[in-house]
Amino acid sequence: MFAVCAAGFLSAGLAYAVNPVRIDTAKAHVMIRRPALESIPSLIHSESDPIDTLDTVNEHIKVILFGDNTWKYYKTPGFQQETDIFDEAWDEVNSNPYKLAQEDLPYSWSVWLVDSLDQYHCPFQGDIHPRGKFGPRRGRRHQGVDLPLKTGDPIYATFTGKVRMSKYLGGFGNLIVIRHVNGLETFYAHLSKRYVEVGDWVNAGDVIGLGGSTGRSTGPHLHFETRYKGFAFDPQWLIDFKTGELRHRLFVLKKKYFNIYSNYEQDFEDEMRNEEEDKAEDAERAAMKWYVVRSGDTLSKIARNNGTTVNAICRLNDINPNATLRIGKKLRVR
Numbered sequence: 627m628f629a630v631c632a633a634g635f636l637s638a639g640l641a642y643a644v645n646p647v648r649i650d651t652a653k654a655h656v657m658i659r660r661p662a663l664e665s666i667p668s669l670i671h672s673e674s675d676p677i678d679t680l681d682t683v684n685e686h687i688k689v690i691l692f693g694d695n696t697w698k699y700y701k702t703p704g705f706q707q708e709t710d711i712f713d714e715a716w717d718e719v720n721s722n723p724y725k726l727a728q729e730d731l732p733y734s735w736s737v738w739l740v741d742s743l744d745q746y747h748c749p750f751q752g753d754i755h756p757r758g759k760f761g762p763r764r765g766r767r768h769q770g771v772d773l774p775l776k777t778g779d780p781i782y783a784t785f786t787g788k789v790r791m792s793k794y795l796g797g798f799g800n801l802i803v804i805r806h807v808n809g810l811e812t813f814y815a816h817l818s819k820r821y822v823e824v825g826d827w828v829n830a831g832d833v834i835g836l837g838g839s840t841g842r843s844t845g846p847h848l849h850f851e852t853r854y855k856g857f858a859f860d861p862q863w864l865i866d867f868k869t870g871e872l873r874h875r876l877f878v879l880k881k882k883y884f885n886i887y888s889n890y891e892q893d894f895e896d897e898m899r900n901e902e903e904d905k906a907e908d909a910e911r912a913a914m915k916w917y918v919v920r921s922g923d924t925l926s927k928i929a930r931n932n933g934t935t936v937n938a939i940c941r942l943n944d945i946n947p948n949a950t951l952r953i954g955k956k957l958r959v960r
């Protein structure tokens with residue numbers, strides 16, 4: 627059982643690892659339905675000690691076995707840092723170093739959040755405060771979600787990445803910003819303790835600090851943000867904070883999510899409606915029937931053989947009944 631699972635994941639994982647994933651957005655829409663509804667549970671840490679390390683065909687990727695028969699991949703940090711994600715606009719002082727205009731971004735963008743090598747951990751599992759949602763608040767932009775907690779509760783790195791900021795910053799209080807291999811940045815604010823420093827490499831699930839109420843805060847909570855190229859979007863597009871699960875592996879990030887009035891709870895209904903429309907379109911496409919014109923065919927013969935009428939074929943193919951039928955032409959007959 628173990629061997630089968632390991633081998634299966636290994637080949638899938640290596641495919642991602644060896645070729646840096648660059649997804650063509652148009653293709654991504656075809657490959658994975660929007661919104662991808664396969665949720666990913668928060669990483670569970672093994673309490674057991676590692677008992678062995680296995681090599682894979684890629685020298686930078688190992689399999690670590692634990693005493694309780696669980697296993698996980700280990701990628702060498704150097705290998706993962708070989709990407710320009712950590713060179714572009716790297717700034718240890720400013721919360722938004724990108725300085726991009728929204729016009730510079732494509733309409734939508736596909737982001738691999740996790741694969742079989744990169745994992746996920748909920749930063750803090752709990753209910754979002756009713757007044758702590760992503761959106762306008764008292765004339766300001768509230769660019770994240772507020773998760774009430776007890777001072778001292780552990781806060782986890784959501785994905786693997788490199789600490790870009792770890793400092794006290796005005797209203798944020800103690801703030802940690804991590805830039806991830808997937809290109810996203812996550813912000814963790816109002817912490818009582820920071821355990822990581824700028825430049826540290828962190829794995830998904832590492833405890834990076836403790837929750838608190840530093841900065842502009844009226845009570846202990848985690849202010850959590852997700853940003854792409856400096857633009858914040860509702861973290862609920864990624865995470866179901868109540869269950870702690872990640873909503874997708876491949877996330878189609880749309881530019882409209884950067885609008886402060888765009889939030890998951892409202893827009894999800896629209897997305898589902900689109901999903902229904904797409905399904906109806908797919909059903910229509912599945913019901914389509916095509917015929918390739920052969921020597922000796924006439925429209926009336928084709929219509930008769932396919933249980934339809936000349937008029938119907940003409941309408942579907944936008945041709946007139948006297949059109950010459952070229953041999954090899956594909957006609958839609960239903």
Ligand SMILES: [Zn+2]
Pocket residue numbers: 758768770771772848849850
């Ligand atoms: Zn907040």
